[in-house]
Structure formats: structure tokens, C-alpha cells
Amino acid sequence: MNTTVIHRHALEDLRRDIHRPEVAFLIGPRQAGKTTLMQIIQKELKDAGENTVFLSLDYDQDRVFFDSQQHLLKKIELETGKSGFVFIDEIGRLDNAGIFLKGLQDMGLPYKFIVSGSGSVDLRAGIRESMLGRKRIYEISPLNxxxxxxxxxxxxxxxxxxxxxxxxxxxxxxxxxxxxxxxxxxxxxxxxxxxxxxxxxxxxxxxxxxxxxxxxxxxxxxxxxxxxxxxxxxxxxxxxxxxxxxxxxxxxxxxxxxxxxxAEETYILQRISPFYRNLRSEITKAPTVYFHxxxxxxxxxxxxxxxxxPDDLGFVFQNLVYLILREKIRFTGASIHFWRTTAKTEIDFIVDTGREVIPIEVKFQNMDKPSVPRAFDSFISRYSPSCCLVVNKKLQTTIRRHGTEVRFVTIWDLLLEDLPINT
Structure with a gap:
């Protein structure tokens, strides 16, 4: 097996926030790299002379310290002294993990807690509710x-x-x-x-x-x-x-x-809802799904x-465009939808910022010349977006359609450039 270290963008976020008072909660699907990131951060802190302790509820010898908060604190103090950084892996194996962590955080201890768990932890242990205002979540997904x-x-x-x-x-x-x-x-x-x-x-x-x-x-x-x-x-x-x-x-x-x-809460897939403004002529309820x-x-x-x-390649390419869009709108307040009318006119994605929208159609094709999807005409006539995107494998050009800019971009353009909207 290759042992090369993979550089993860989330690592920079963790480094930047390592001295913030909230519990750093790494959450995401299993095997996405949460434990590895925690180990990297711990090593960096130790190399900088900081006191650290790493405990995993996967291990029986560590699990015994979680029978009470006081027992755990004695272990932490033994390993780190009066202050330090506490790493807790696989918190989902602890019953009532949310309440347990909330109690520790509310004590105002001189310890920074960095905790990991899968999406099921949040569902089972009530961390989302119990730790409201006391945690900062870092979603660790498979490599983008x-x-x-x-x-x-x-x-x-x-x-x-x-x-x-x-x-x-x-x-x-x-x-x-x-x-x-x-x-x-x-x-x-x-x-x-x-x-x-x-x-x-x-x-x-x-x-x-x-x-x-x-x-x-x-x-x-x-x-x-x-x-x-x-x-x-x-x-x-x-x-x-x-x-x-x-x-x-x-x-x-x-x-x-x-x-x-x-499936959604455990970071396997994501449902996206339809974009609509007209209840009579546009689909309003049934979602589509994409995989993480x-x-x-x-x-x-x-x-x-x-x-x-070709169908399989096309579906996965479209799924990939969704994942790129999801990364780009994170923390912006924008949302991703699809659009379909009752007459079955449809557009793959609509990015909605609340103030403006951008329709995006995906074509797993080496396009040689611009061909505007017919659905764009219908959407432009209803909503007058300033820009539309056609994501394809080859073509890079821009034309205008009924006063709207239609950009043909490659998957690499989409990956590297900002979306042409003000969020």
C-alpha cells in the first residue's frame, strides 16, 4: 500500500482554529480520513512543545476512562498536566456523547477538545442539540x-x-x-x-x-x-x-x-429539492439525489x-459537478436545486443565492461549438438570470441568449474558478 501523505484542505482549517475555545468536531463518513487528520495535528502540537493526549473509544484500554467525566479528567490531567489538547476518536461508541461533551465544555477547563465521529454519532448521541454553541464542525469527506x-x-x-x-x-x-x-x-x-x-x-x-x-x-x-x-x-x-x-x-x-x-445524515448521499416559483407549472416537492x-x-x-x-459516465459526471458546486457554495448561504416543469422541461442545477440564480446544465461531451440547451430559453424567459453555465469536457466560450450570458466551461474551469454570481 502507498503510504504517501495526502494533503487535505480541512487540515488548514483545523490549524487555523486550533486555539478557538469550541470543541472541534470532525464529522463525516467512515474512512474519510478523520483519524489521520487528528494524528497529524497532534504531532504538530507535540513538536511545538504542547501537551497532548490521544484517546480512542475503539480501544478497550481507552474506553475505561469514559465511565464518568471525572475519571476522564483524571486521565487527561495525568497525561497533559494542567492544560493541553485532548483528542477523542470515535466518540460514537460512547452513550450520551452529546451530554458528556457538553458537561466537559461547560466546566471551562483549560483543555481544547478535538473529537471525531461519523454522521451516525450526531443522530444517535444528540450532539447537534446538546453541543449547540459549544462546537465547531469540520466536515471531513472523501477527497474532492x-x-x-x-x-x-x-x-x-x-x-x-x-x-x-x-x-x-x-x-x-x-x-x-x-x-x-x-x-x-x-x-x-x-x-x-x-x-x-x-x-x-x-x-x-x-x-x-x-x-x-x-x-x-x-x-x-x-x-x-x-x-x-x-x-x-x-x-x-x-x-x-x-x-x-x-x-x-x-x-x-x-x-x-x-x-x-x-443515508443523508451519514454522509452517503444528498437529496436536493426542486427550484420553483410557480406552483402550477413547476415541480415543487420530489427531490433528486447525488452521492458524496x-x-x-x-x-x-x-x-x-x-x-x-455512456449513461453511467454521464450520471457520474453530473454527480461530480454537484460535488464541485457543493464545495463552492459552502458557508455562502447559497443553495443548490434542480428545475423541472410539469411539461418536463428540466435543468440539472440551479444555484440560488436568494438574490439571484444561475442555471447549470451538464454535458459529458467534447463540445466543438456552442449549442444552448432548450431548457435555458424557458428558464431565461421566466427568471432572466444574468448568466447560465454549460459544463462540458472541452468547449470554452461565451455567447448571449435573450440578454443572458451563456458560458460554456470545462469541468476544470468549474473546479478552479469562482461561480459567476454574487453571494
Whole structure:
């Protein structure tokens, strides 16, 4: 296995905020790199002469210290003295973790707590409610495309990626297809052989089902839950019909909705709602879904590392555009939707800032000349956006349509440039 360190953007956020008083709570899917980031931060603090202690509830020898807050504090003081940095990994194994952490934080102790857990922790332990105003959340996801590209190019072009993409077309295409096939889970990325990548993803997926869904969230119908994930993977980017899912899977409608919520809260997928202003002519309720990692989506469908069909490639490319947009609007207050009329005119994404909107259509094509999607005409006539985007594999140009700027951009343009809206 490759042991090269992968540079994560979240590491800079943690370094910047390490002296803030709130509990630093690293949350995200299993195997996304939370423990590794904590270990890197701990080493840096120790090298700087700071007192630290690292405890994991995965280990029996550490778990015994969590039977009470006072017992834990004695252990912390033994290891760090009167002040220091306390790292707690896998807090989800502790019952009532939210209340436990809240009590520690409310004591005003001279310790900075850095804690990790999966999405199921928040659901099971009530951390979101218990720690309101006492925590700062750092969402640790699988590698995004930018992190993946930098790793795959050995960080040689991290400050010159636009030049790299402009010159290295074939290599850029290979990297893109690699990410679309295998995704960004660090353990998968670090493996060079396809069979080893498959083995790692199988362990990640089974670990998620067994530990998060069965053990922590107490879901009993594991096979039904797995089938739901596979079905949603096959419908990524399409409108979801809950009643149809209930009938297909043979589980009740409330259970389907509950399982979808679990999948969302455990960072497997994200539901996005329709954009609408006209209740009569636009879809208003049914969501679409996208996966947080294309590799896991492919694994659930049995096509991990084997994207060949144009439809599969197109769906994953669209999913990837969603992930890039999601990164770009984080902390801006903007939201992502899709648009569809009752006449079935549709646009893949609508980024809504509250003051303006930008429609985005995705084409997994090497476009040679601008061809404006017909849905843009309808949307422009209704909402007069200042700009529309067509994300494709090759074409870079701008035209005007009914007074609106229509930009044709590549996936790399979208990755590196700001969205053309004021947030």
C-alpha cells in the first residue's frame, strides 16, 4: 500500500482554529480520513512543545476512562498536566456523547477538545442539540476532485493547475476517469491495483452498513437498506418517487423516507429539492439525489472501476459537478436545486443565492461549438438570470441568449474558478 501523505484542505482549517475555545468536531463518513487528520495535528502540537493526549473509544484500554467525566479528567490531567489538547476518536461508541461533551465544555477547563465521529454519532448521541454553541464542525469527506488531482500529480502543479489542464489533455482525462471510477476515499486512492481498490471499498461499504447502520443506528432490515442504496445509486440525478421505492423494495413509505434520511445524515448521499416559483407549472416537492463519493455509488451498483456505458459516465459526471458546486457554495448561504416543469422541461442545477440564480446544465461531451440547451430559453424567459453555465469536457466560450450570458466551461474551469454570481 502507498503510504504517501495526502494533503487535505480541512487540515488548514483545523490549524487555523486550533486555539478557538469550541470543541472541534470532525464529522463525516467512515474512512474519510478523520483519524489521520487528528494524528497529524497532534504531532504538530507535540513538536511545538504542547501537551497532548490521544484517546480512542475503539480501544478497550481507552474506553475505561469514559465511565464518568471525572475519571476522564483524571486521565487527561495525568497525561497533559494542567492544560493541553485532548483528542477523542470515535466518540460514537460512547452513550450520551452529546451530554458528556457538553458537561466537559461547560466546566471551562483549560483543555481544547478535538473529537471525531461519523454522521451516525450526531443522530444517535444528540450532539447537534446538546453541543449547540459549544462546537465547531469540520466536515471531513472523501477527497474532492481538487485534492485528488493534486495528489495524482504529486503536488507539482498545485499553483499552476490551469496550465496543467490546458497542456496535459490526455493526462487530465485519465485523472478525471480515475476519480469518476474509484472516487476519493483515501484508502482506495492510496492503492494502485484495481483489485486492492475493490477490496478496500468493500471493507469501507461493509463497515458502514455493519457499524453505522446496524450497530449504531439499530436498523434491522439491513438487506432492505442496502437495496435502497443500490436503487438510489441507479437513480442518481433523477427525480425520486418514494411511493415507487416503497413498492419496489417491499418496505413501508415511512421506512423508505427514514432510510433516505439515514443515508443523508451519514454522509452517503444528498437529496436536493426542486427550484420553483410557480406552483402550477413547476415541480415543487420530489427531490433528486447525488452521492458524496462516486466510487461508493459505483460499488453499490457493482460497476466499481468499470464505468463504460455512456449513461453511467454521464450520471457520474453530473454527480461530480454537484460535488464541485457543493464545495463552492459552502458557508455562502447559497443553495443548490434542480428545475423541472410539469411539461418536463428540466435543468440539472440551479444555484440560488436568494438574490439571484444561475442555471447549470451538464454535458459529458467534447463540445466543438456552442449549442444552448432548450431548457435555458424557458428558464431565461421566466427568471432572466444574468448568466447560465454549460459544463462540458472541452468547449470554452461565451455567447448571449435573450440578454443572458451563456458560458460554456470545462469541468476544470468549474473546479478552479469562482461561480459567476454574487453571494
Amino acid at each position: 476532485l481538487l485534492e485528488f488531482v493534486n495528489f495524482k500529480t504529486d503536488y507539482q502543479y498545485s499553483e499552476r493547475l490551469s496550465d496543467f489542464f490546458a497542456l496535459e489533455h490526455a493526462r487530465s482525462e485519465d485523472i478525471l476517469l480515475d476519480y469518476m471510477n474509484f472516487g476519493g476515499y483515501p484508502r482506495v486512492v492510496l492503492e494502485s491495483l484495481a483489485r486492492e481498490k475493490n477490496r478496500e471499498m468493500d471493507e469501507i461499504y461493509q463497515g458502514y452498513i455493519i457499524r453505522d447502520i446496524a450497530y449504531l443506528l439499530k436498523v434491522e432490515k439491513i438487506e432492505s437498506y442496502s437495496r435502497l442504496i443500490r436503487t438510489l445509486a441507479d437513480q442518481a440525478g433523477q427525480i425520486i418517487n418514494y411511493s415507487e421505492l416503497s413498492s419496489t423494495l417491499g418496505i413501508s413509505l415511512p421506512t423508505v423516507k427514514n432510510y433516505c434520511w439515514y 463519493d462516486p466510487g461508493l455509488r459505483n460499488f453499490a451498483l457493482g460497476i466499481f472501476g468499470n464505468l463504460h456505458r
